[in-house]
Amino acid sequence: MSADHPPVRRYRPPAPLGGRRRATGSPTGRGVKAFLFLAPALIILGLFVVWPMISALRLSFTDASGFGREEWVGLENYVTVFTDPDILSAVTNTALYTLLFTPTAVIAALGLALLLNSPHMPFRSFFRTALFVPFVVSFAVAAFAWSYLIDPQVGLLNYWLRGAGIQMGNVLEDPGLAMPAVALVAVWKLFGFYFVIFLAGLQDIPSSLYEAARIDGAGPWSRLRHVTLPLLSNTMAFVLVFATIAALQAFDQIYVMTGGGPYGHTQTVVMEIYESGFKKLDIGFASALSYVLLVATLILSLVQFVFFGRKEKDMA
Amino acid sequence: MTRLRILTGVGATLALLAAGCSSGGDDGGPVELTFWHGYSEADGDVLEGIVDDFNASHDDITIDTELKTWDSIDDTLLTALSAGEGPGLVAMPAERLPVYAAKGAFASLDDFYADEASNTANLVPGAAAMEEVEGEKFGVPSGFVPLAVYYNTALFEAGGVSAFPQTWDEWVAASKQLTVDEDGDGTPEQYGVVLPDHATVANGLWPSLFYGNGGDIVDGEDAVIDSPENAETLEFWSDAIAADQISPTGVDGIGADELFSGGKAAMTVGGPWMASIAEENGIDYAIAPIPAGPAEQAASAIGVSMAVTVDTSSAEQAAAEEFLSFFLSEENSVKWSLGSGWPPLRTDVPAEAVAENPVVASLTEIAETGRPLLPGVVNSVDVLSAIDELTQKAVAGEDVDTLLGEAQAEIQAALDD
Numbered sequence: 001m002s003a004d005h006p007p008v009r010r011y012r013p014p015a016p017l018g019g020r021r022r023a024t025g026s027p028t029g030r031g032v033k034a035f036l037f038l039a040p041a042l043i044i045l046g047l048f049v050v051w052p053m054i055s056a057l058r059l060s061f062t063d064a065s066g067f068g069r070e071e072w073v074g075l076e077n078y079v080t081v082f083t084d085p086d087i088l089s090a091v092t093n094t095a096l097y098t099l100l101f102t103p104t105a106v107i108a109a110l111g112l113a114l115l116l117n118s119p120h121m122p123f124r125s126f127f128r129t130a131l132f133v134p135f136v137v138s139f140a141v142a143a144f145a146w147s148y149l150i151d152p153q154v155g156l157l158n159y160w161l162r163g164a165g166i167q168m169g170n171v172l173e174d175p176g177l178a179m180p181a182v183a184l185v186a187v188w189k190l191f192g193f194y195f196v197i198f199l200a201g202l203q204d205i206p207s208s209l210y211e212a213a214r215i216d217g218a219g220p221w222s223r224l225r226h227v228t229l230p231l232l233s234n235t236m237a238f239v240l241v242f243a244t245i246a247a248l249q250a251f252d253q254i255y256v257m258t259g260g261g262p263y264g265h266t267q268t269v270v271m272e273i274y275e276s277g278f279k280k281l282d283i284g285f286a287s288a289l290s291y292v293l294l295v296a297t298l299i300l301s302l303v304q305f306v307f308f309g310r311k312e313k314d315m316a
Numbered sequence: 317m318t319r320l321r322i323l324t325g326v327g328a329t330l331a332l333l334a335a336g337c338s339s340g341g342d343d344g345g346p347v348e349l350t351f352w353h354g355y356s357e358a359d360g361d362v363l364e365g366i367v368d369d370f371n372a373s374h375d376d377i378t379i380d381t382e383l384k385t386w387d388s389i390d391d392t393l394l395t396a397l398s399a400g401e402g403p404g405l406v407a408m409p410a411e412r413l414p415v416y417a418a419k420g421a422f423a424s425l426d427d428f429y430a431d432e433a434s435n436t437a438n439l440v441p442g443a444a445a446m447e448e449v450e451g452e453k454f455g456v457p458s459g460f461v462p463l464a465v466y467y468n469t470a471l472f473e474a475g476g477v478s479a480f481p482q483t484w485d486e487w488v489a490a491s492k493q494l495t496v497d498e499d500g501d502g503t504p505e506q507y508g509v510v511l512p513d514h515a516t517v518a519n520g521l522w523p524s525l526f527y528g529n530g531g532d533i534v535d536g537e538d539a540v541i542d543s544p545e546n547a548e549t550l551e552f553w554s555d556a557i558a559a560d561q562i563s564p565t566g567v568d569g570i571g572a573d574e575l576f577s578g579g580k581a582a583m584t585v586g587g588p589w590m591a592s593i594a595e596e597n598g599i600d601y602a603i604a605p606i607p608a609g610p611a612e613q614a615a616s617a618i619g620v621s622m623a624v625t626v627d628t629s630s631a632e633q634a635a636a637e638e639f640l641s642f643f644l645s646e647e648n649s650v651k652w653s654l655g656s657g658w659p660p661l662r663t664d665v666p667a668e669a670v671a672e673n674p675v676v677a678s679l680t681e682i683a684e685t686g687r688p689l690l691p692g693v694v695n696s697v698d699v700l701s702a703i704d705e706l707t708q709k710a711v712a713g714e715d716v717d718t719l720l721g722e723a724q725a726e727i728q729a730a731l732d733d
Contacts, residue, residue, distance in 0.1 A: 065394075065419035065420065065421075066394045066395070066397065066398035066419070067397060067398060067419055067420045067421045067626060069419075069420050152566075153571070153574070153575070170566045173566035174566075259515070261514065261515075261704070261708075262514070262566075262708060263514070263701075263704060263705035263708050263709065264701070264705065275697060277394075278390070278391055278394060279390075279415075279697045280415060280695060280697055280698075281394060281415055281416065281419045281421075283394075
């Protein structure tokens, strides 16, 4: 370009509502004020999150049962976590559940978000609301409802399928089908939330990019691959991390629908934590297992963030 | 100034929280005691009546009952006790007592049992055995009843079965006769009996069958489930269920209750509440002992225990013990039994005393065959889940000897825990 091109003005963000004001008071005074505004939240977080976490960490090195008598046992609980065959099988079950739940929920949410983002879709608002409704229902209620729906004796689903000549059998008592069944209930219950997040992400993508792509001759598939998906990678990272965390914490519907059965096939890590803590009263071991799960979740989340963060950077 | 006020506020709140967590001491004044229980039906009303009588006759003690579901008692007792907010007295399924006792949640009742005034001398031996953990008594039974067969008399009549079976072979024969597959599609519309293969009522069906053939699960500190007797039992019953289709498969205890109350099974193995469930559903029923096995007539018992928690001061413990002996008095024993439908807990209550309630009378007759389930076993959770896995897989047709070997190892590991 030429040198006489008018100089580009430096970008200045618009003034916040109420106009710009000079900060008043000394820096220390401002710090105190900020702290006071934060204090209620900090106190609640401290009392109900940080303090229990510190207590649980301490308990994980003891044989605590919750009734006062507790002895320091060092790393014994952690050694058991990594050597007990029951825990290993719970980890395998949780991994299977995560593999069944996360991709299904994320792909269903993304697919429906893409479909319902299209302005040509009739009854868009109705479908958007309808898909979000299961998320509002309590997990326990959803689990009870599904237990009845698929019950082999009185279940509606079985009744309909029988009409079509299909015998579904007792799904929740079938070692091969129980896990997919409880995972599907979670997909039904949770994907509405991921769907809304994807929808918000899709609406953030400027339509000018699609126009440019169209001018360049990109078809629908190319636009999805080269415009939509790359620009959704932040949203995707968020949804994937949330879905993975939800999967690793699977408990409610399993507790209600199968209780961990048939013979341990749906026994997840959180079910083990519950059983160790509240049935066997082994709070020390339950705390250790919780910490291992926490660290595993943290690592998985970080890996996902780094992976998708890099994709975003590559694109930029 | 503001910061100081906030800090003072936080301090005061914490102090209040701390004060709320501490329990009352022995000041010689009237004692108030909370009693958690899960008796929600007619039994609950009788229990309330007994508590009211106790409160009326004791000026210095007040017992407040709190009705919760049995599950919620189990789920909240630990947190309540560790926060110092637990009940003084609690009733719970007997097989849950040992784990709380072993973890130090309950007060020892050895001195109470040694006291003649405690009314514990004539307790049904099986019921008293449920309360012992490592040689020490930690509870008092509030219920002990052997599992029994509840059968649909109308279906028996329609199927031409006139006498209730007395042996296993007769039981299977009668069940076959009562199983009806009208449309011949291989799935009977009516089953002779419903035998759940997991989560059976009070976890007692399969133990009852094991005892009947001379087998057992735990002997002291040893797992004894892997025995030829138990292998025979599992083969006999899984064959009858799978091959002869006398019972549906993959059913649990709750499913069994539903099949019986829906008139789709002629017999079920259950507890006293089946009587009222049958009445509600308009089913004519009768009660009989579980038919005798080749070795003996025995049944696992459903048990409920009451325990005094460690949260209590010595005055509160004395008050709780006063109530327990009041509850076990001969008069209240009869009242409780008639109202709750469970047989008397004392051997010296004559059968005539409870004859006016036919359910109690029939159950009292078979009370002697009752055996406590896993008395004193702390980790009953793992033992019971090993039994569930064993029976579920055996009924599904897996090799019984291999399964018994696995169950033996798992149960032994749970006992050594």
